[in-house]
Amino acid sequence: MTRTFLLTAGGTGGHLFPAQALAGELVRRGHVVELATDHRVSDYGSDFPARAVHVVSSATLGGRSPVALVRTAWKLGKGLLQARALIRRLRPDAVVGFGGYPTFPPMFAAFLAGVPSVLHEANAVMGRANRMLAGRASAVATSFPLVGEAAGEHAAKSVRTGNPVREAVIAASGTPYSAPRAGEPFDLLVFGGSQGARYFSQVMAGALECLAPETRARLALVQQCRAEDIDTVRSACDRLGVTAELAPFFSDMPARIAGAHLVLCRSGASSVSELAVIGRPSVLVPLPHALDNDQGRNAEVLARAGGAWPVNQAELSPERLAALLTELMDTPERLAQAAEAARAAGRPDAVSLLADLVEHVAARTPLDALAARETQNGDAS
Known part of the structure; x- marks a missing residue:
């Protein structure tokens, strides 16, 4: 079954490269992929295999002054409105976030719209934006064993997939x-x-x-x-x-x-x-x-x-x-x-494992069913 996936990532190589790898795998499986990110996509995302790229307003929580906080809130609020309109128009089967503050508006908009979502954490320590989003995601895909509070807090919805790498890798x-x-x-x-x-x-x-x-x-x-x-x-x-x-x-x-x-x-x-x-x-x-x-x-x-x-x-x-x-x-x-x-x-199969998880979440199937299927496949091999 062909599905539509909205991928969202911060506009740096560390966020866009694994998103790019997943996009390529999903396209090979016959799905439609679109990307929501920030203005930096021009530096790393010129060959991103998406049907369309959407630039969404976002901001990093950098300063603590009242002016900086108001400016950040305004940009994130604007991004949330853009993301909600985008999700209403695309009607994706699932949204997949790869970290960075540009991920926040689309992932939160997915939560508000009742769209299933997968949050990918590339590092061993969950980033600040991901920590705010993890409780609202349907599943959390991890690259390494998580350390810190997030390790136990989201254990029930965490699936170890590894960090997808590009085809050139x-x-x-x-x-x-x-x-x-x-x-x-x-x-x-x-x-x-x-x-x-x-x-x-x-x-x-x-x-x-x-x-x-x-x-x-x-x-x-x-x-x-x-x-x-x-x-x-x-x-x-x-x-x-x-x-x-x-x-x-x-x-x-x-x-x-x-x-x-x-x-x-x-x-x-x-x-x-x-x-x-x-x-x-x-x-x-x-x-x-x-x-x-x-x-x-x-x-x-x-x-x-x-x-x-x-x-x-x-x-x-x-x-x-x-x-x-x-x-x-x-x-x-x-x-x-x-x-x-x-x-x-190394985990050269990370992109395949993550694509399996994303398809599974899009089908709105419980995560324990995926765990059981992987156990059977492991026993068979």
């Missing part, structure tokens, strides 16, 4: 890991969001100075840098004889991950999920000062599996990064073991 996962050999080039990939890119540009320039000449000579660096930081990093690489490819954005990031011996990056949910599915060792630097330490929790998941080495940003000086790179470059067996452990922790 699944394709890249077919590339086996090849451990570096002594004396041969060592492929290091460095990336992060805009803030992560600035920090990594600063720390990498210093770390290159600290590397021994023979170690530095092996390094083949691919790094995402802010446009204003590229000249600084390039100057350091040229002066020190380091082969480097630098750019503000790489459209083929999954292939870049697959081609790396080691990845240095933030530990957002999408990054951690993609590293695991592709199976690459990583040094993870959680974004500091996050209210819920969600990236720190994500990094712990992959570290416990043996696939990553988390380091707090405050502790990762250029000297320490240089020492860590040298240690790992000299022990390829550790990298190979971490790559295998990361892959074992």
Whole structure:
């Protein structure tokens, strides 16, 4: 049966990428998908497989001044009216939210209209917008075991699906890991969001100075840098004889991950999920000062599996990064073991599991029936 699904997500890659993966799977199953998000969709959602994209007003609860709170309330109220009109027109069978404040108006409008909904939480710690919405959702799909109050509060409606990854990530996962050999080039990939890119540009320039000449000579660096930081990093690489490819954005990031011996990056949910599915060792630097330490929790998941080495940003000086790179470059067996452990922790079937859940909720069938069906399928296999 063909159904209509309204997907809603914040306009960042961490929210839109898993939504994009689910949209592709639902379209393959013969369903109709539409997307509700914010104005940032132009940065990440140009190839989103939706019949139409709807920009809904939203705002983040950033300031606490009366003026800021009134402005936020007005924008969210406007978004709620837009979302209610959109749901009345589309009459979706279910609404699926992927986090971020742009999710709030469509998901709350679905609740008011009596439309079934699924809330996907990509991180190990439930975000603020999702915490406000979880009690009104029909089901909560989780990527990692939840920690904090939300873990017990929503246990009855939580289903572990994993975090869906893009088709390009699944394709890249077919590339086996090849451990570096002594004396041969060592492929290091460095990336992060805009803030992560600035920090990594600063720390990498210093770390290159600290590397021994023979170690530095092996390094083949691919790094995402802010446009204003590229000249600084390039100057350091040229002066020190380091082969480097630098750019503000790489459209083929999954292939870049697959081609790396080691990845240095933030530990957002999408990054951690993609590293695991592709199976690459990583040094993870959680974004500091996050209210819920969600990236720190994500990094712990992959570290416990043996696939990553988390380091707090405050502790990762250029000297320490240089020492860590040298240690790992000299022990390829550790990298190979971490790559295998990361892959074992990956959930390449996450998009299929989430699509099953979404179809199940759209059919207004109790969640315990889905659990029973999955148990039978597991026994059969």
